Amino acid sequence: PGGRFAMATSRVLLQGRSLCLTGSAPGRRFVSKLTGEARATALKKIPSWSEIEGRDAVKKTFMFSDFNEAFGFMARVAVKADKADHHPEWFNVYNKVDVTMSTHDAGGFSEKDVAMCQFMDKIATK
Numbered sequence: 479p480g481g482r483f484a485m486a487t488s489r490v491l492l493q494g495r496s497l498c499l500t501g502s503a504p505g506r507r508f509v510s511k512l513t514g515e516a517r518a519t520a521l522k523k524i525p526s527w528s529e530i531e532g533r534d535a536v537k538k539t540f541m542f543s544d545f546n547e548a549f550g551f552m553a554r555v556a557v558k559a560d561k562a563d564h565h566p567e568w569f570n571v572y573n574k575v576d577v578t579m580s581t582h583d584a585g586g587f588s589e590k591d592v593a594m595c596q597f598m599d600k601i602a603t604k
Contacts, residue, residue: 512589566598
């Protein structure tokens with residue numbers, strides 16, 4: 479079922495860490511939730527993002543001059559997110575975009591989130 483583009487997902491246990499194998503064949507890769515020192519180091523890479531209490535995720539509010547600028551930002555993020563197969567949770571009203579990042583397949587915050595956060599920070603400042 480699903481044809482040749484079907485998404486494969488499976489959980490494995492490796493050295494005491496739960497990992498999730500995702501992706502469409504043949505380019506599968508492991509995504510793991512960041513914990514401990516790796517998590518602390520990753521959070522330092524995105525200092526303008528805040529951890530969400532009670533959830534393994536980060537959030538940020540982006541403000542733009544108008545709706546067109548906010549929507550343009552969202553369109554650029556959407557293209558990158560689709561290529562990375564990692565999509566943000568977001569909410570937009572006029573010039574404001576609230577973004578939450580968490581890797582659902584990994585069960586929380588991962589390197590995929592860090593990469594998307596850094597991308598959004600970079601394009602928002604242009």
